[in-house]
Amino acid sequence: MQTDRHREVYDFLGAYIARHGHAPKLREIADHLGIRSRGVVHRYLSALRDEGLIAVEPFVSRGVRLRGRGRAAAKTATLPLLGRIAAGQPIEAIPGEDEIDLSEFFVNANRFVLRVQGDSMIEDGILDGDMVVVEKRDTADNGEIVVALIDGQEATLKRLQKNRDDSVTLKPANARLSPLRLSAARVRIQGVVVGQFRSYR
């Protein structure tokens, strides 16, 4: 896509075809761009055709078809980071940091994802259905959220607290559930939660 205008034309074609089921006429494209000359529109279409992005049936009205919607474009894992949002203020830009790389944020060797079932960590903002990113480790610090295996049988997600007497307490973040105090021998740490994410869909 050479220029901004080319992109606008291409995007408009996509939107129009999606809505109407057929391509627009040159006149309609011109209206959308705010120009009067069908000749100019034709020039844009020719450029897009030469790039292989569309196919044009000569002299046929609405004879444009989109091509190569394969979307083979290297899907990057970055999103623009616009700023901070808080109640009462407009969105505030974060200086010097204008994009966020999801893979840098989360991806690493020896990490994996679990889908959380249940409300045991709800007060820490981990809801039923959320995903947690877990880093494989067999030790953890006080206060970290861990995946723990009890008696080699039950796996749970809890906040860890080590006690002096060689026991540990597994604390849910939910007032309706009670902490579990167990001898250290019965608990095996499988990993530590390093991230969490959720999709609203």
Next chain:
Amino acid sequence: MQTDRHREVYDFLGAYIARHGHAPKLREIADHLGIRSRGVVHRYLSALRDEGLIAVEPFVSRGVRLRGRGRAAAKTATLPLLGRIAAGQPIEAIPGEDEIDLSEFFVNANRFVLRVQGDSMIEDGILDGDMVVVEKRDTADNGEIVVALIDGQEATLKRLQKNRDDSVTLKPANARLSPLRLSAARVRIQGVVVGQFRSYR
């Protein structure tokens, strides 16, 4: 990379291209650097070209391409998805779904990320410091979490409820805060929250 300024230019190119899919114009680079002279920008680009870091198409607008980005593109954004975890059971494998692609999960054109400040959505599991992925839209359905601009001034993150009398209610997810009922004319939807993530680090 010769100087700090060169690195700034290079980084900006990367960020801009990642976001827009094409390079910036000299004028835009100059604005980002806080300088007025396109000539100076051109000097930086020539230096980067001589180092082999970018390729420049002469005289064409946005004619800059990054070079040797093979490594960065190879960075996959996938993590193994081990299964489901719930209190009382061992980790249960999720059949047929063994890895999760973060970019598929979150990345899309016309989305951006905001860092949340404040506790107004805490009961929906969006905590102070969390990131939300927002899809740019100017309309939203009932019950969706939206970024709304009030009177063109204040931006807030709230749950939307449309009322019959051409007003809307912006509901925080925090019992200590009260809902805000406003005439629809005063509220402009800027986007809808489609995802959320958090890093424990």
Next chain:
DNA sequence: ATGCTGTGAGAACATTTGGAGAACATTACT
């Protein structure tokens, strides 16, 4: 002091990009 380097301003110029509109070709329709 002298020169070198990195940075920026801005003028002058080259080239591309974007647009207008006329003239013509093709198609669809009466």
Next chain:
DNA sequence: AGTAATGTTCTCCAAATGTTCTCACAGCAT
């Protein structure tokens, strides 16, 4: 056939953008 609508091709023009200069200044080393 005749007409209108639409696509095609063309020339001319203006604005935007990139390119190439010279000048200026500040910091630094010699």
